[in-house]
Every structure is written in C-alpha cells, then in structure tokens.
Amino acid sequence: MKTSNAEPEEKKCSLYDMILIAESVKTPWNELTEEQQKLWTPFVINRFISSREEYAPLIACIDKYNLTPEQHYTYICSLIDPRRKHYFNYKAYKTEKASDDDKLLIWACSQEYEIGFREAKMYLEQMPTEVKEELKAKWEESYKYNKQ
Numbered sequence: 568m569k570t571s572n573a574e575p576e577e578k579k580c581s582l583y584d585m586i587l588i589a590e591s592v593k594t595p596w597n598e599l600t601e602e603q604q605k606l607w608t609p610f611v612i613n614r615f616i617s618s619r620e621e622y623a624p625l626i627a628c629i630d631k632y633n634l635t636p637e638q639h640y641t642y643i644c645s646l647i648d649p650r651r652k653h654y655f656n657y658k659a660y661k662t663e664k665a666s667d668d669d670k671l672l673i674w675a676c677s678q679e680y681e682i683g684f685r686e687a688k689m690y691l692e693q694m695p696t697e698v699k700e701e702l703k704a705k706w707e708e709s710y711k712y713n714k715q
Contacts, residue, residue, distance in 0.1 A: 585607055
C-alpha cells in the first residue's frame with residue numbers, strides 16, 4: 568500500500584462555492600481569499616439568484632445601482648435566507664445554428680406569408696411536412712439567387 572507524504576491539493580473555489588458561502592456560511596468579505604473576491608462577479612451572481620422567483624424583484628432593484636463587489640456580496644449575504652438550502656435554477660441558453668435547409672424553410676415561409684423570421688419559425692413548428700416540402704420547392708431557386 569502506497570502512502571504519500573505530499574499534502575492533498577487544495578480544491579479551487581468555484582462560482583457555485585461562492586454562492587454557497589453567501590447562502591449559508593456568510594463569511595465576511597475581508598475574510599475571503601483574494602481568489603474568492605475575484606470570483607464574486609455581481610452580474611453573474613445576479614443571474615443565478617434571480618432565477619428564484621422570490622429574489623428576482625429584489626435583484627432587479629439592486630441591479631440599478633452600481634455597487635462594488637464588496638457591497639454586493641454584503642447585500643446578497645443579508646438577502647438569502649440561511650435557514651434553508653436554495654436551488655438556483657440557472658440555465659445558460661444556447662442558440663442553435665440553423666442548417667441551410669432550415670434557413671431556406673424559414674426564409675420561404677416569411678416570403679410566402681409576408682411575415683417576420685420569428686413568426687415564420689412558429690408557423691413552421693405547426694406546419695405539416697408536405698406543406699414544408701412544397702414551400703421549399705417553390706422558393707428554393709429564389710433563395711439561392713438572393714443568397715448570392
């Protein structure tokens with residue numbers, strides 16, 4: 568059995584750890600390490616905390632003020648209830664790249680019905696496949712011409 572005299576590596580602090588510190592530990596700002604202080608980004612923290620319905624209006628209010636990270640941290644520590652664990656349901660929304668076929672269909676639908684691209688996407692979600700194929704066939708040449 569191998570034993571090592573080396574000390575275990577210290578785990579790096581993450582954004583989630585910082586939210587946990589503000590939520591339950593509530594360490595004063597001047598006792599945080601420099602790394603932890605740099606991790607505290609008010610914009611990103613606001614995104615996470617405002618995912619909870621009860622905190623969203625308060626976050627919207629403080630978002631108007633240009634608080635320093637220290638002031639922001641202090642406010643968030645006093646805001647979050649330490650008696651219970653919170654699940655901050657933050658989702659990073661990624662936009663999907665449309666394929667050339669999808670772009671053609673969206674463009675064809677917007678031309679056919681004289682609507683915007685957003686509305687065309689909604690139309691296409693409910694449109695039968697046969698109608699999509701007819702639209703694609705009708706507008707394909709025009710789309711290729713306009714694309715050039």
